[in-house]
Amino acid sequence: MDKFETLTGVAAPMPLVNIDTDMIIPKQFLKTIKRSGLGVNLFDEMRYNQDGSEIPDFVLNQPAYRNAEILVAGDNFGCGSSREHAPWALKDFGIKSIISTSFADIFYNNCFKNGILPIVLPQDQVEILMEDARKGENARVTVDLINQTVTTSDGQSFAFEVDAFKKHCLLNGLDDIGLSMEKVAAIDAFEQNATQARPWV
Template identity: 70%
Template sequence: MEKFTKLEGVAAPLPLVNIDTDMIIPKQFLKTIQRTGLGKHLFDEMRYNDDGSEKADFVLNKPQYRNAKVLVAGANFGCGSSREHAPWAIADFGIRCIISTSFADIFYNNSFKNGILPIIVTQEQLDALMDDAQRGANAILTVDLEAQEIRGPDGGVIKFDVDPFRKHCLLNGLDDIGLTMVKKPAIDQFEAQQRLSQPWLQAGARAAG
């Protein structure tokens, strides 16, 4: 998983509440188990017309937001069915941070596991960030995970909270597999000792295989 330390980029405003996972990535795109290639289908029904052409008024289709790295969204983001394809699509598009007043629990947890930082702020703070995001190409936010700060284009600073363990995982690029691999030396040592002290277990495993 890619490390998340400090992110600087355009913030796209999406002032809608209750954006559910089917809006993020519709069900017809859930056939794949690959994490790549889903970015083009992000917010598919909001981004495209029935003939496949882009809806010019949707925020991510506007030239100034096509390369947005931060999404500033309304409350209860990621609600609805639990589908890991939702954070996959967001990450594949290039968005690494979502800021809202609240998130659905499963989406919130899945985001951290896929290298995305979801940040919870107050409504007043969200209003200020939404105003910043309305500036188009000048809507540059800096998200510093180590310092736990969001810095706006005018130099304003918003502090945010994050679970220490999740922060550690993002800073070091550790998903569930990565966390296991950190313990590989200890696992290898245990297996080597087990082969010496309980050789019949290895013999039984070979016979079963």
């Protein structure tokens, strides 16, 4: 997993509330167990017509936001089923941080495990960031995990809270496997001692 320290990029405004995981990645795309390749199907039913053509009005189909790395979203983002494919699809598209007033708990935790930083801010601050995002690709937002701030294109800065352990994992690029690998020496020592103590196992 890539380390996350600071990010300056285009923020796409998605003011819809209750964007659920089925909207993020519809159920027909859940057959894969690979984390790559799902970005093309992100928000599939909102992005494409039935014939596969793009819906021009959808924000991520607009030229200014095709390379967005940040989403500024409405309340209760990521609600619905607990599918981990949702953060996989977001990450594969290129989204590295999502800002909202609230997230569904399972989705929120899955984001950290997949290298995405979800940020909770008060409604008034999210509205300011939403307006900033509407300026298009020339208005770049900066997310600073080290100092726990989000800064608009015109310099307004907002502080956010994040769990210290989750912050440590993102800063060091540690997913669940990476955390286990940090303990590899202790695991090897335990296995050697166990083999000596119980050679019949």
